Amino acid sequence: MSSNQNILVKLNKAGFSLNNKWLVKGVSLQVEKGKIVTLIGPNGSGKSTTAKIALGIYKKIDGSVEKYTSKVGYVPQKISIDWTLPLRVNDFMVLTESISNDLIDEALSLTGVTHLKDKNLGDLSGGEFQRVLLARAISKKPELLVLDEPVQGVDFTGEIALYELIKKISDELNCGILLISHDLHTVMSATDHVVCLNGHVCCSGSPMDVAKNNEYKALFGEQASQILSRYEHRHDHIHTSEGEIKKN
């Protein structure tokens, strides 16, 4: 592991509960400069919640979060723009930080949506909007990028290109990335560290380690585990609806 100076954000046994139900519990992870940490897990496993804990959006949390940077770029899982707000892509790009026109153009061209600059956000398709969201997050050259399913709704070739772009950004800007993704192929090929969530951390480690892990396989099934390895184990615990973990 690298030295402490490289740590951008660190979660210590962090958890968050809403209406007496744990959304996620006991998550420890850290994101370092130039590294991509990916959160995987089924729906409702607490991936977005973990991201929001790391970002400081949720404040009443269990455990602790240490954040060592204020230059953050965030692509939320969903965002809806009300009709009453007349907002063009150009206005959206400078939403949280005033950046130069050149940087705006550069970011838009990286995600392939320069032609949409003067369009109203409400008129974009789902995939186009995702590309704009990603462009906005990277345009301010953040130290920490948190991407919650950044390529949802993007076409197949675009998806590959955008994942390559994310990898490139991590290398060139030396920025740390916390990525939430469902695409296991991409996750396994471009990630430095994988955290597999299911209300708690099921397993974590390098993509290779995680793919071999029995809990990973129990969650994602045989096919997923064959992406990198062929191993077989039993899932040794079950999850109750309250988020508790019981041994079999």
Next chain:
Amino acid sequence: MLDDFFIRALIAGIGVAIITGPLGCFVVWRRLSYFGDTLAHSALLGVTLAYSMQFNIAFSVFIISSLIALTLIQLQKRTNLPGDALLGLLAHSSLAIGLVVIGFLSFIRFDIMGLLFGDILAVTVDDLLIIWIGGALILLVLKLIWKPLFASTVNYELAEAEGLNPDRAKAIFTILMAAIIAISIKMVGLLLITGMLIIPAAMARNISSSPQKMVMYSIIGGLLSVILGLFSSLEFNTASGPSIIAASLLLFILSLLNIKQSIKLKN
């Protein structure tokens, strides 16, 4: 023809329109029209207190409206009642208390109609100072919190995640709302202040393509409404508030024509 009181009213109205323009946009964007109404209703209590304790009206209204806004925030934390029920509770109970207090103040002559609907004859030079100095302060503060306030209006989590402190901006904005109601109450009247905030902004939405343009058109719409409204108020001897709001409605209807055109274009 242009008597002195009319010039004063015009200068006051122009000042009010310049401030309600941008604030009104946020009221529309953040869906706060009923919140504005609640503050305006509570203003009656502020006015009666001002009369009974010989306070300045704008100052008293500002204090009471701010207190009501803070009470609302506390109530929201303590109960699970929906926001509109809480707003209704505060609006009508503060209005009721205000009216009860008026009942006790029978020794003071009250111009209730002027209070509810605005009275251009009542605008004094002191009021002008309050509107223009207070207004300049409101706009200055709004400019300072514009970025976090606007970003959190678009998406709260994005603003919070990228370090803009949206909660602080929201609290400051609430105080600005109380302030604009306090300084415009004499001009527009407490029943119609929310109209002055919403209608020009709604009109502006129909004809704008960016937030900056919407704010600009909202100011222009407010200015035209004030000028048109005050002249007709003088001409037809009607109350100033309703005349101004009626004029802004006219502009809103005109702006709808623009919407129809752009919908046709898209099809």
